Amino acid sequence: MDHGTQAVWASDARDALRRAGFRSGGSRSLVIDALASHSCCRSAQDVHDELRTSDRAIGMASVYRALEQLQGLGLLDRVEVGDGTARFEPRLAHDDHHHHLVCTTCGEVTPFADRRLEEAIHDLAERLDHQVVSHDILLRGTCSRCRQEKK
Amino acid sequence: MDHGTQAVWASDARDALRRAGFRSGGSRSLVIDALASHSCCRSAQDVHDELRTSDRAIGMASVYRALEQLQGLGLLDRVEVGDGTARFEPRLAHDDHHHHLVCTTCGEVTPFADRRLEEAIHDLAERLDHQVVSHDILLRGTCSRCRQEKK
DNA sequence: TTGTTTGCAAACCTTTTGCACGTTA
DNA sequence: TAACGTGCAAAAGGTTTGCAAACAA
Numbered sequence: 070m071d072h073g074t075q076a077v078w079a080s081d082a083r084d085a086l087r088r089a090g091f092r093s094g095g096s097r098s099l100v101i102d103a104l105a106s107h108s109c110c111r112s113a114q115d116v117h118d119e120l121r122t123s124d125r126a127i128g129m130a131s132v133y134r135a136l137e138q139l140q141g142l143g144l145l146d147r148v149e150v151g152d153g154t155a156r157f158e159p160r161l162a163h164d165d166h167h168h169h170l171v172c173t174t175c176g177e178v179t180p181f182a183d184r185r186l187e188e189a190i191h192d193l194a195e196r197l198d199h200q201v202v203s204h205d206i207l208l209r210g211t212c213s214r215c216r217q218e219k220k
Numbered sequence: 221m222d223h224g225t226q227a228v229w230a231s232d233a234r235d236a237l238r239r240a241g242f243r244s245g246g247s248r249s250l251v252i253d254a255l256a257s258h259s260c261c262r263s264a265q266d267v268h269d270e271l272r273t274s275d276r277a278i279g280m281a282s283v284y285r286a287l288e289q290l291q292g293l294g295l296l297d298r299v300e301v302g303d304g305t306a307r308f309e310p311r312l313a314h315d316d317h318h319h320h321l322v323c324t325t326c327g328e329v330t331p332f333a334d335r336r337l338e339e340a341i342h343d344l345a346e347r348l349d350h351q352v353v354s355h356d357i358l359l360r361g362t363c364s365r366c367r368q369e370k371k
Numbered sequence: 372t373t374g375t376t377t378g379c380a381a382a383c384c385t386t387t388t389g390c391a392c393g394t395t396a
Numbered sequence: 397t398a399a400c401g402t403g404c405a406a407a408a409g410g411t412t413t414g415c416a417a418a419c420a421a
Contacts, residue, residue: 092395094401113386128403133386149300153411154385170350181348186340190359193334198364199321207356208341213349243420245376264411279378284411304386305410 078159079105082144089142096127100135109180110148110156110169150178150207168205172212179212229310230256233295240293247278251286260331261299261307261320301329301358319356323363330363 082101087093103116111119113132120127136157139145148156150171156178166187167180186206194201233252238244254267262270264283271278287308290296299307301322307329317338318331337357345352 092400094394096402129385130387130404131402134401137387147302149302151298151300151306155302170348170352172350173353179350181344183340183344186337186344189334189337189340190357193332193337194359194361197321197332197359198367199323199330199359199361200367201321201359201361202324203360205356205358205360206341208345208348208350208352209354209356210345210350210352216351243375245420247377281379281412282377285376288412 074161074165075105075108075159078144078161082139082142082159085142085144086138091138095125096131097135097138099123099125099127100132101139104139104145104157104159107158109167109178110146110158112154112156114154115156146203146205148178148205150176151209152176168207170208170210170212172215173209174211174215177212181208225312225316226256226259226310229295229312233290233293233310236293236295237289242289246276247282248286248289250274250276250278251283252290255290255296255308255310258309260318260329261297261309263305263307265305266307297354297356299329299356301327302360303327319358321359321361321363323366324360325362325366328363328365332359 079101082105083093083098086097091097099120100116103119104111106119113129113136116136117127117129117132120132136145140147140157144160145157146160148158148169150156150169167182168186170179170181171177172179190204190206194204230252233256234244234249237248242248250271251267254270255262257270264280264287267287268278268280268283271283287296291298291308295311296308297311299309299320301307301320318333319337321330321332322328323330341355341357345355
């Protein structure tokens with residue numbers, strides 16, 4: 070998940086919005102940039118904070134509205150780790166798809182990828198009556214740093 | 221996940237609470253019964269509603285406090301499907317472990333189990349620096365009923 | 372008696388919405 | 397200019413907390 074990939078996502082996102090009939094608003098564009106500048110999920114508050122210190126601050130409502138629209142177009146994945154706040158990240162191509170490890174001690178969220186897990190889910194989805202379109206996997210436990218500190 | 225299994229969970233939960241030094245309060249006990257009487261996850265509101273119509277109604281705060289305590293003792297799993305409300309279900313033995321399918325149309329939550337998926341997660345966890353203690357898997361899509369109706 | 376549990380109401384926090392104003396096509 | 401985008405403030409959930417009364421040990 071390099072910078073190039075994220076930059077492509079940002080430009081794809083803008084194209085998709087245009088095609089969907091959205092006008093090019095400055096706030097929404099800043100939200101896209103903020104999301105594209107990170108490799109893992111960010112909360113609405115994270116995005117807002119990041120932009121608050123930039124040239125142009127935007128309203129919290131605009132952040133939420135942009136996130137909602139991007140999600141509606143399938144450009145964002147919503148990630149919930151159980152702390153009561155939703156996080157969002159660019160939905161990238163299959164190869165860059167990842168899931169999350171959450172440290173139950175410090176709360177840190179770390180991405181991981183595993184091909185075998187993806188295959189198991191893919192095969193399982195074929196056998197279900199549901200028409201599965203996406204999946205989330207969350208592993209909970211103690212991260213290596215917190216494990217060290219406990220010792 | 222039969223009634224017997226759930227009954228065992230309820231009694232185990234009461235034992236664990238006693239061992240942890242909690243007194244046997246009537247409200248908490250009712251929350252345990254309410255959770256044990258269902259095979260899949262329930263929200264705090266669900267539990268509260270269920271008890272409201274019973275002999276003894278309890279406060280919402282008591283429901284949340286009981287859920288928090290049971291969670292802290294590892295007796296409950298918290299399930300979040302992305303609709304803004306947390307759900308809870310008994311944490312059962314490995315054999316009865318399941319995950320959730322969420323219908324993106326009607327919101328219905330359905331449990332499923334898959335051994336291969338569990339094996340993939342187990343093996344993956346061994347290779348990570350994190351000490352993984354639990355995992356959630358959520359599949360999203362259209363349930364069979366909603367698929368029929370769309371046609 | 373002493374500390375725990377409970378219910379109510381108020382507080383909190385995240386997210387959504389109403390509305391007036393600015394901006395885009 | 398007509399519709400869309402934005403910011404602010406208020407509203408709307410779900411969840412947590414303060415407190416005084418009821419209760420268990």
